[in-house]
Amino acid sequence: MSGPLARPDLTGKVAFITGTTRGIGKQIAVALAECGCAIVSTGKTSEHNEYGERQELEGTIEATAREAEAHGVDALAQELDVRSERSVRRAFEAAVERFGQVNIVINNASAIQPAAVESLPADRFDLLTEVNVRGTFLTARVAVEHLKAAEDAWFLSNAPPVTVDRAGGYGPYAWSKLGMSFMTLSMASRLAAFDVGCNTFWPVTAIDTRATRHFGLGSETDWRSPAIVSDAVEQILTRDPANYTGRALYDEQVLRECGVQDFSRYNLTPGDPTPLSAQMFDPAYARPASQNEE
Numbered sequence: 001m002s003g004p005l006a007r008p009d010l011t012g013k014v015a016f017i018t019g020t021t022r023g024i025g026k027q028i029a030v031a032l033a034e035c036g037c038a039i040v041s042t043g044k045t046s047e048h049n050e051y052g053e054r055q056e057l058e059g060t061i062e063a064t065a066r067e068a069e070a071h072g073v074d075a076l077a078q079e080l081d082v083r084s085e086r087s088v089r090r091a092f093e094a095a096v097e098r099f100g101q102v103n104i105v106i107n108n109a110s111a112i113q114p115a116a117v118e119s120l121p122a123d124r125f126d127l128l129t130e131v132n133v134r135g136t137f138l139t140a141r142v143a144v145e146h147l148k149a150a151e152d153a154w155f156l157s158n159a160p161p162v163t164v165d166r167a168g169g170y171g172p173y174a175w176s177k178l179g180m181s182f183m184t185l186s187m188a189s190r191l192a193a194f195d196v197g198c199n200t201f202w203p204v205t206a207i208d209t210r211a212t213r214h215f216g217l218g219s220e221t222d223w224r225s226p227a228i229v230s231d232a233v234e235q236i237l238t239r240d241p242a243n244y245t246g247r248a249l250y251d252e253q254v255l256r257e258c259g260v261q262d263f264s265r266y267n268l269t270p271g272d273p274t275p276l277s278a279q280m281f282d283p284a285y286a287r288p289a290s291q292n293e294e
Contacts, residue, residue: 005231005258008238010037014099016092018082018139019109021045022059023209024158026067027226028106028233033068033075035234040095040102041065042080043109049079058210074099082109082135085142092142103150104237105143107136107157107184110177112211114170114280125172132176136183144187148194154241155191156233157184160202160281161248167281174281181248188246197241203229204252204287205273218276220268228266231255250278252287 015032019025020041029039041064048062065075076098078091095102111131113124136157147153159180167174181200188198206212208223232251235258236244252263267273278285 005235005255005260006238007035008234010035010104010237012036013103014038014040014095014101015104015106016040016042016095016102016143017106017108018042018080018135020064021061023211024207024226024229025106025108026059026064027230028108029064030067030071031227031230031234032104032237033071033073036073037104038073038099039065039068039075040091040099041068041075041077042091044079044081046077046079080109082139083130085138088135088138088142092146096146101150102143102146103152104154105139105147105156106233107139107155107159107180109135110158110180112173112215114173114215114217116169117171120172128172128176129179133179133183136180140183140187144191144196147196148191151195152241153194153196154237155184155187155196155198156236157181157200158202158229159184159200160278161200161250163282163284170280178281185246185248192242192245195240195242197236197239197245199236199245199247199249201229201232201236201249201251201254202277202281204250204275204278204285206276208268218274221271222273222276223268224263224266224273225268228252228255228263256288 015037017029020029021043033039041061043061045060047060061077065077068075080091081087111127157180159177162178162181205224206217206222228251232254235254
């Protein structure tokens with residue numbers, strides 16, 4: 001398949017997305033808005049605080065909300081610290097008050113610092129744990145009762161499959177990301193009866209984001225556009241959440257199921273990007289032999 005994917009009609013749906021100021025989270029927010037979905041844009045970087053300026057970060061939750069609104073949908077920007085139960089509850093309740101429901105939760109906010117145990121400061125370990133694992137727990141804990149009451153609901157986390165019990169030089173980061181997966185997938189069997197699909201999604205290659213560039217995770221020949229992730233998320237949302245649940249999904253896997261064989265449209269440079277992101281958490285990962293990305 002080389003043509004455009006069939007996109008879902010998400011008119012009347014509401015997506016609560018964590019970490020939308022830049023990168024993958026922003027891409028997903030704008031993509032779902034293009035499909036008619038109302039957007040709750042959340043994160044720490046706001047036009048009403050100095051966090052972004054202090055951290056020298058581009059993008060705000062309000063700017064992403066405006067981009068969503070440009071596609072004709074309603075959007076709400078909410079400051080959110082996923083480490084704080086009070087903050088998560090306040091943001092989610094504001095979303096429900098504004099829209100009446102939330103059908104889709106995209107648990108995207110994440111901290112990254114790929115360093116060995118002996119090299120990582122204790123406070124950075126705490127940050128990885130609090131943002132990635134605790135943040136997933138709190139977001140799920142607050143959202144779950146609302147999702148059970150919604151129609152065709154989803155809880156999706158940007159996290160890798162759990163395939164290893166160690167991760168060389170980046171154990172703390174790996175365990176925190178795998179904790180996100182464990183938390184998400186553990187909800188699947190309990191929520192399937194309520195038609196709530198709980199899955200993880202993860203890119204096979206590194207994605208061109210600020211974090212990827214900051215930490216030097218490969219080079220442009222290894223990276224893809226965030227659009228491959230948002231396209232995969234869109235296709236997940238076309239499925240029946242009662243049945244398509246409890247799955248740890250790669251972006252290429254989801255798109256291949258939809259008939260995509262040529263992924264070159266997402267590449268930053270000509271060629272076949274290495275499966276760097278998949279192999280961070282599964283060193284044995286290999287693409288299907290039939291895949292052709294040239």
